[in-house]
Amino acid sequence: MKFWRTPLDVDKLVVPHGEVHIIWERCKGCGFCVEYCPRDVLELSEEFNSKGYHPPKVVNADRCVSCNLCESICPEFAIYCVNTTQPEGGKTDGTD
Amino acid sequence: MTQTAQATNEHPMAEWLRMDRMPHIWCSTCGIGIVVTCFTEALKKSGIDPNTVAIVSGIGCTGRIAGYIRLDSFHTTHGRAIPFATGLKLGNPRLKVVVMSGDGDLVAIGGNHLIHAARRNMDITVICVNNFTYAMTGGQVGPTTPTTAYASTTPYGNYENPFNLPRLAASSGAVYVARWTALHLRRLTKSIGEALHKKGFSFIEVVTPCSTLYARKNRLGSGLDLMRFYHDSSEIEHHAELEKINIEFQKKIVVGKFVDEERPTFIDGYNARMKEVFGDKFKEYGEENGQN
Amino acid sequence: MVPTDPQGVLTGAHFLDGDYACAEGAMAAGCRFFGGYPITPSTEVAERITQRFPMMNGIFIQMEDEMASMNAVLGAAWAGKKSMTCTSGPGFSLMMENLGLGVMLETPCVVVNVQRGGPSTGLPTLPGQADMMQARWGSHGDYEIIALSPNSPQESFDLMVDCFNLSERYRVPVLFMMDECVGHMTERVVIPSAENILVEERRYTADPPDKHLPYKADENLVPPMTPTGKGYRFHVTGLTHDERGYPVINADAQNKIVRRLVEKIRKNAADIIMLEEEQVAGADVVVLSYGISSRVVIPAVEKARSQGVKVGTMRLITVWPFPEERIREIAANVNSLVMVELNLGQVFLEMDRCARGQCKTFLVPHCGGWVHDPEDIYNVLMEAAK
Numbered sequence: 001m002k003f004w005r006t007p008l009d010v011d012k013l014v015v016p017h018g019e020v021h022i023i024w025e026r027c028k029g030c031g032f033c034v035e036y037c038p039r040d041v042l043e044l045s046e047e048f049n050s051k052g053y054h055p056p057k058v059v060n061a062d063r064c065v066s067c068n069l070c071e072s073i074c075p076e077f078a079i080y081c082v083n084t085t086q087p088e089g090g091k092t093d094g095t096d
Numbered sequence: 097m098t099q100t101a102q103a104t105n106e107h108p109m110a111e112w113l114r115m116d117r118m119p120h121i122w123c124s125t126c127g128i129g130i131v132v133t134c135f136t137e138a139l140k141k142s143g144i145d146p147n148t149v150a151i152v153s154g155i156g157c158t159g160r161i162a163g164y165i166r167l168d169s170f171h172t173t174h175g176r177a178i179p180f181a182t183g184l185k186l187g188n189p190r191l192k193v194v195v196m197s198g199d200g201d202l203v204a205i206g207g208n209h210l211i212h213a214a215r216r217n218m219d220i221t222v223i224c225v226n227n228f229t230y231a232m233t234g235g236q237v238g239p240t241t242p243t244t245a246y247a248s249t250t251p252y253g254n255y256e257n258p259f260n261l262p263r264l265a266a267s268s269g270a271v272y273v274a275r276w277t278a279l280h281l282r283r284l285t286k287s288i289g290e291a292l293h294k295k296g297f298s299f300i301e302v303v304t305p306c307s308t309l310y311a312r313k314n315r316l317g318s319g320l321d322l323m324r325f326y327h328d329s330s331e332i333e334h335h336a337e338l339e340k341i342n343i344e345f346q347k348k349i350v351v352g353k354f355v356d357e358e359r360p361t362f363i364d365g366y367n368a369r370m371k372e373v374f375g376d377k378f379k380e381y382g383e384e385n386g387q388n
Numbered sequence: 389m390v391p392t393d394p395q396g397v398l399t400g401a402h403f404l405d406g407d408y409a410c411a412e413g414a415m416a417a418g419c420r421f422f423g424g425y426p427i428t429p430s431t432e433v434a435e436r437i438t439q440r441f442p443m444m445n446g447i448f449i450q451m452e453d454e455m456a457s458m459n460a461v462l463g464a465a466w467a468g469k470k471s472m473t474c475t476s477g478p479g480f481s482l483m484m485e486n487l488g489l490g491v492m493l494e495t496p497c498v499v500v501n502v503q504r505g506g507p508s509t510g511l512p513t514l515p516g517q518a519d520m521m522q523a524r525w526g527s528h529g530d531y532e533i534i535a536l537s538p539n540s541p542q543e544s545f546d547l548m549v550d551c552f553n554l555s556e557r558y559r560v561p562v563l564f565m566m567d568e569c570v571g572h573m574t575e576r577v578v579i580p581s582a583e584n585i586l587v588e589e590r591r592y593t594a595d596p597p598d599k600h601l602p603y604k605a606d607e608n609l610v611p612p613m614t615p616t617g618k619g620y621r622f623h624v625t626g627l628t629h630d631e632r633g634y635p636v637i638n639a640d641a642q643n644k645i646v647r648r649l650v651e652k653i654r655k656n657a658a659d660i661i662m663l664e665e666e667q668v669a670g671a672d673v674v675v676l677s678y679g680i681s682s683r684v685v686i687p688a689v690e691k692a693r694s695q696g697v698k699v700g701t702m703r704l705i706t707v708w709p710f711p712e713e714r715i716r717e718i719a720a721n722v723n724s725l726v727m728v729e730l731n732l733g734q735v736f737l738e739m740d741r742c743a744r745g746q747c748k749t750f751l752v753p754h755c756g757g758w759v760h761d762p763e764d765i766y767n768v769l770m771e772a773a774k
Binding site: 036072073 | 106107108109110113118119120122123124125126127128129130132133134137279281282285318319320323324
């Protein structure tokens with residue numbers, strides 16, 4: 001995780017982590033979640049769902065910080081994020 | 097990491113929606129669903145007992161919100177959501193009454209009710225989803241369609257002036273007025289929360305993408321392109337001068353909270369006047385007068 | 389039925405016009421919400437209510453138009469109030485769409501129409517009875533409605549209580565079809581004590597929220613109401629809907645709901661219909677009338693009887709649903725049926741239809757603006773007796 005300045009409590013910071021769930025058949029492929037995910041976790045899949053849309057798929061699972069933006073911006077109630085942050089030891093891996 | 101959840105009721109919105117009615121009728125890239133999520137989020141955070149909340153919608157795409165939100169909800173006739181909501185609120189002041197409807201419904205056929213409810217400072221919240229067109233009926237010109245924009249009934253471009261909704265609401269007497277787009281998720285949610293707690297007539301305009309009709313007829317791409325446009329062209333200016341925030345075709349959209357003030361509501365005014373006239377003989381009209 | 393809330397009851401003998409008596413009847417019946425828009429000759433109903441409401445915790449709002457009024461009344465009804473509005477011809481026209489919403493949502497409420505002359509602005513200060521078919525068919529779509537018509541201030545009071553009771557029992561807007569004459573006629577009105585005024589309380593569902601279907605009808609074809617604000621999280625819509633209240637857009641759902649909306653009134657017609665008959669048995673001619681016309685008929689009938697004509701009278705207190713069976717029965721036993729009404733033939737058409745050619749039918753027409761000349765009625769009676 002890159003910081004524009006190093007927070008004083010950086011050693012205590014726990015970067016949250018989330019798990020994205022996609023309700024494949026409910027998706028209408030608008031792409032809002034893919035476009036606005038600040039961590040580029042998602043990508044539109046190649047496959048179609050039965051309605052003929054391309055739902056998103058998770059391509060960078062590790063990068064999800066459980067901000068829930070995908071959940072808020074989805075007009076179909078077809079994606080949601082579960083916070084899986086471990087209380088201890090879930091510290092930033094320093095990549096990025 | 098689960099990519100496809102079979103148990104659809106795991107979605108955190110499940111308890112707030114009539115899941116037996118999903119999927120909803122709104123088109124791909126329509127923004128109305130986003131407004132529903134933001135409203136629900138705001139309601140959850142507000143601390144208001146959801147069982148005391150009533151949703152009233154008129155007719156149109158946005159009018160279908162009442163059918164999807166799992167709260168007491170009333171899908172009324174075209175343009176009449178606000179007077180129905182007025183009756184609900186006065187009939188049982190304990191209720192938190194929220195009107196969610198579209199621009200055509202609230203401002204064209206229902207325009208008279210909007211300005212009068214604002215004038216009376218009726219204690220309700222109105223969320224006006226503005227997609228610049230009559231979408232349910234196939235993309236006709238509406239009271240908010242920007243000048244020059246194409247619609248099915250303005251095949252040569254719109255030659256009328258649209259309403260500036262925040263200015264209309266504010267000048268009619270609304271005590272809380274804001275405008276956001278469907279992209280301003282957090283700000284919209286916060287704003288709805290403020291409106292829910294506001295005593296009096298609160299009005300929030302939400303500019304939302306309609307790809308099937310408005311965007312298609314104006315060759316603006318998909319709803320996603322409209323969201324990108326909001327991103328690039330909206331400017332937050334709280335308490336902006338309202339006469340300067342008209343929405344012109346594909347020009348800057350000024351968003352923000354424009355009005356936040358206090359004024360006695362309809363019921364406050366009634367109670368105050370009757371107290372003056374009848375003194376202690378008059379029993380205040382209020383929450384305890386809700387029957388059931 | 390239970391005794392009414394004494395707060396709204398002005399017990400005693402009064403000298404009131406029909407509009408005031410109607411307002412008193414509403415308050416006695418427990419009406420505590422009024423949303424309306426001024427229009428001659430009905431405005432006195434609203435004025436009386438605004439004067440009296442503050443002392444009985446009622447709430448009055450003068451809306452911006454009649455479409456708003458009708459919707460506010462529906463909203464307040466769903467909030468738990470017994471609610472009403474009053475209007476006259478032009479306003480009645482404006483209410484029609486949302487009267488249909490009231491029918492579709494099955495909302496108990498009362499709409500008073502103090503009829504004046506039409507069409508359009510017509511005769512604002514003079515009587516008419518030409519909105520009767522509009523009362524029956526004014527909103528689009530198939531439905532049945534209840535309409536009562538008083539012929540005196542006393543009855544304006546009494547029948548208003550019935551209007552509210554019927555609206556609660558059958559979950560339907562009830563129309564109170566007064567006319568300018570009755571509205572502005574001042575007579576003695578006796579208001580009983582509260583314990584002698586029985587009112588139908590709103591019947592709410594006994595089911596818990598998780599088992600509740602808002603439009604599951606009882607054996608009477610009427611579903612109990614769902615309370616707002618009590619955790620039922622229910623949905624109602626003007627769209628064709630199923631028992632859950634959810635929109636269902638197909639012919640099957642349409643057939644189910646429209647049939648029930650119609651049948652709940654038709655099957656219970658015997659309970660709803662109120663008639664006043666006099667000397668019908670053995671009559672050769674029976675005169676039908678309602679509202680003010682029923683009083684204008686009296687001298688004509690007396691004169692015809694003095695000439696040896698056997699005349700019976702029937703007054704329609706309930707105009708809709710129409711007393712089809714009774715009219716058919718009478719038609720089989722008389723020479724003629726005569727309708728006296730302030731229009732050029734509206735309820736007459738129903739009478740004629742029900743007579744099915746079993747007897748002759750006559751109309752005594754009048755365009756409104758005044759009442760019939762009893763002599764005109766007499767002449768038709770004599771013609772009918774031939």
